[in-house]
Amino acid sequence: MFVEEDLIMISALQHYVFCPRQCALIHIEQVWTESGLTAQGRIMHERVHEAGDESRGAVRITRGLPLRSLRLGLVGVADVVEFRKAEHGFWQPFPVEYKRGKPKPDNCDAVQLCAQAICLEEMLDVAVPQGALFYGRTRRRTDVVFDEALRKETEKTAEQARALIASAVTPPPAYAKRCASCSLVGECMPKRMEKQSSVRTYIKRMVRSHEKTS
Template sequence: MAGAADDSLRDEAELIPLSALQHYVVCPRQVALIHTEQQWEESAETADGRIQHARVDQPASRRRDVVRRATGLTVRSFALGVIGRADVVEFHRRKGAADTVFPVEHKRGRPKRHDGDRVQLCAQALCLEEMLGVTVAAGALFYGQQRRRIDVAFDDALRERTRQVAAEVRELLASGRTPQPVPCPACPKCSLKPRCRPDQLGAGGGRVAAYLRRRLAADAGESEA
C-alpha cells in the first residue's frame, strides 16, 4: 500500500532513481517504460537537456565569497527510498552557525503546470536532510529558456506530496507492471511516444482486456462441459 516511506530500507541496491518521481507525476506509464521495460528514445529535446546538464553533472566544488557550490552531488535517502544526483547544492556560510543548504535543479525548458519539478527538488532536499543531519528549508528551480531561478519552499504539504509520490513509484516498480497508455498534454513532446503509442493503444486497451476476459470465460465454460 502506498503511503509512509519504508524505514527498513538499508541497501542502496533497493533504492529507486530519484528522477523517476518527476517522470511519475507526468506519466506513470513513462516510469514503467523507462525503469521496468528499459526502453528509451532520444529526441532533440532530451539531447539538448543532456547537453545542458553536462556541466552540472560533473562532480565539483567551488567557493565564491560565502557560498560553496557543489555540482553532480550523489544524494540518497533510505527513508524515502530514492537515490540520484543533485545538479547543484549551494552551502551558504553563516557566521557562528551551520551552513544553509540550498539545492538548485536545472531544467532546460520553462515552468510547468504540474508539480513534478518541485517534487523532484523536494526529494533532493529530503535526501540532503537525512545525509547531513540538517534542515533544508528551500531550494530553487533554474529554467534554461527563461534563464532565471524560481525559489521553492519545502513546506509540509510539498514534503508529504513528495513522500506519497516516492511510495507510489516504488510500489509501481516493485509490481513490475506497465500501466495502460492514457493520452495527456505531455504526449506530443514525449520522446517515448513512438514506443508508447497512446493514440493507438489507449482506447483499445480496454477492448483487448474485455476480449481476453470473454475468451477465458468461454474456455472455462467449455472445460466444465
C-alpha cells in the first residue's frame, strides 16, 4: 500500500504506454506545451466537468469525480462516472473517459480507463467490469471490458511508470510514427536528438576500437 505523497497521476500510465520518453518529459521534467490540439482536449475536459451532475432515468451521472488507489499508488479525476441502476437498488459504476482525437492503435487510453475502474473498485468496494472511451473526432463511444489481461497490463504499467518517475532519468528519443501526433514533438526533437545520440555512439565505438588495436 502506498501513502498519499507517493501517489502518481493516472494520466502517467497513458503517457507511458504511448511513449516512456513523453511520460518522463511530462512527469519528471515538467515539460508541457499548449498546442491547438491540446487546447481542444483541455476545453473538452473542462466542458465535461463543468456540466455538473445529473440524473437520466435509471442513470446517475457524476462528473469530475476524484479517484485514488493506495494499492497501485494512483490519483486522478474521472471525466464521467455513470451509476447505472441494477438489481436490488444497486448502482453499477461505469467510467467514461473523453478523448479529443480518435481510437489509437495501442492500449494507452484503455489502460488509463482501466486504472480509473480499479480506483473506483477500491474506493466503493464494488466490481467495475467495463467502461467506455468517447472520442471527439468520431463522436462515438468505444466500449472497454476490463478483463484480466487489461488489468494485468494496467498494474504492470503502473509499476513501470512509477519506476521511471522515481529514477528521474528521461529515456533517449526513438523516432516513430506516433511522434507526429505528440504535442511535445517540438521539445523532444526525436529525429535530431536520435541523430546526435547515434553520432555519440559511433564515436565511442571508434574510440574503443582504436584502444583495443593500439
